[in-house]
Amino acid sequence: MAPNGSLPSPVLLLLLLLLPPLLRAAPQTPRVSVSPVVSGLLGTDVQLPCHLAPGEVEVQVSQVTWLCDNQRRDRSSIAVFHPTHGAGFPSTGPGAERLAFVSQSQSPGSKFHDASLIIRDLRAEDEANYTCEFATFPGGNSKGTTWLRILAEPENHAEAHEVTSGPAPIAVATCVSSGGRPPARISWSPPSVGRSNESRTAGPVPDTFTVTSCLTLIPTAQMNKKKVICRVEHETLREPKQLPVLLTVKYAPEVSISSSDEDWLLGQQEASLDCAAQSHPPPLAYRWSTASGSLPPTAVSEGSKLVVSSVDWSANATFICQVTNAVGTGWASRTIRVRGERGPRGSRGRTEAEGTLGPPPRADSWDP
Known part of the structure; x- marks a missing residue:
């Protein structure tokens, strides 16, 4: 060190002159702002945002390049913008007819910090990684990558199949989601109603999918007119x-049989039985008979109704109603006991009614 009052040495002066440049921070690399993921619908246009974020040091853009990294082809340059020469699109897929810079209409020589790219008429093969790269001076190169996902909204419909009741499981409804990308997810509610079988096939447009779900269950009478819901989930919905x-x-x-009166009395006028049938399709014919075969002389069949004009001891019988539709035949019976004096050898009784199911007896009266 120089003595007090003496001038600094030449070496010290040189160090003092070089110190500011050494302490000055190196130019920072500019930051590029992009969206990590962008989704677009098949056949529509999409914009891939890319902006050069402002920094502490002003930089000059030398060139902007968009690169496409697709699994179906090698990484390639698809779009270039030069501040002096303007935009160029060296790739054929997608090419100039489907690409454009959002800010490419600005005059040459102006600052170019918005390199957002438009891709028109999206196709499935456009799904890829797209890298936006700025070449700047003196900041160097900066880039950001966006994953472009191509979606397609499916068309959905569901329908029931007319089936016949039986012991074996069968498909009773089908739900179809057609032309989706990615494939739709289908479920049925309530979940306990049955079991679903799902299949996936190619959709009507290349690189789309059709999902078909069949609801299978054991068809019973209780399932007729039961409402189920097909639930379709997809990213576009x-x-x-x-x-x-x-x-x-x-x-x-x-079939079930009901009586107009709980008790039938000897000599009673206009006693009747009603035969109710639940079926699909509707009943075609009703047949009335008794366990012994023939109807009492005073009984008249009127379709689903049996009318006894005057109750006598012949009405003390088991009446049977047999109902037929296009699927098959069902029947029920009801026992009527006439209450009244039979005579010296008779006894009092009361009406008792019951319904049973079993093999249909011989029908005595037939009414369509």
Whole structure:
């Protein structure tokens, strides 16, 4: 060190002159702002944002390049912008007819900090990684990458199949989501209603998918007109699509017999029995008979109704109603006991009614 009052040495002066440049921070690399993931619908246009973020040091853009990294082809340059020469699109897929810079209409020589790219008429093969790279001076190169996902909204419908009741499981409804990308997700509610079988095939447009779900269950009479819901979920839908379906199960008549009066009295006028049948399709014919075969002389069959004009001891019988539809035949019986004096050898009784199911007896009276 120089003595007090003496001038600094030449070496010290040189160090003092070089110190500011050494302490000055090196130019920072500019930051490129992009969206990590962008989704676009098949056949529509999409914009891939890319901006050069402002920094502490002003930089000059030398060139902007967009690169496409697609699994189906090698990484390639698809779009270039030069501040002096303007935009160029060296790739054929997608090419100049489907590409454009958002800011490419600005005059040559102006600052170019917005390199957002438009891709028109999206196709499935456009799904890829797209890298936006700025070449700047003196900051060097900076880049950001966006994954472009191509989506397609599916068309959805559901329908019931008319089936016949039986012991074996069968498909009772089908739900189809056609032309989606990616494939839609289908479920049925209530979940306990049956079992679903799902298949996936190619959609009507290349690189789309059609998903078909069949609801399978054991068809019973109780399942007829039961409402189930096909639920379709897809990324393009704001909320799941709910498709209601009314099941259609054909079944043979389920029959019951009711009486106009709880008790029938000897000599009573206009006693009757009503035969009710639940079935799909509707009943075609009603047949009335008794366990012994023939109807009492005073009984008249009027379709689903049996009218006894005057109650006598012949009405003390088991009446049978047999109902037929296109699926099969069902029947029920009801026992009537006439209450009244039979005579010296008779006894008092009361009406008792009951319904049973079993092999249909011989029908005595037939009414369509």
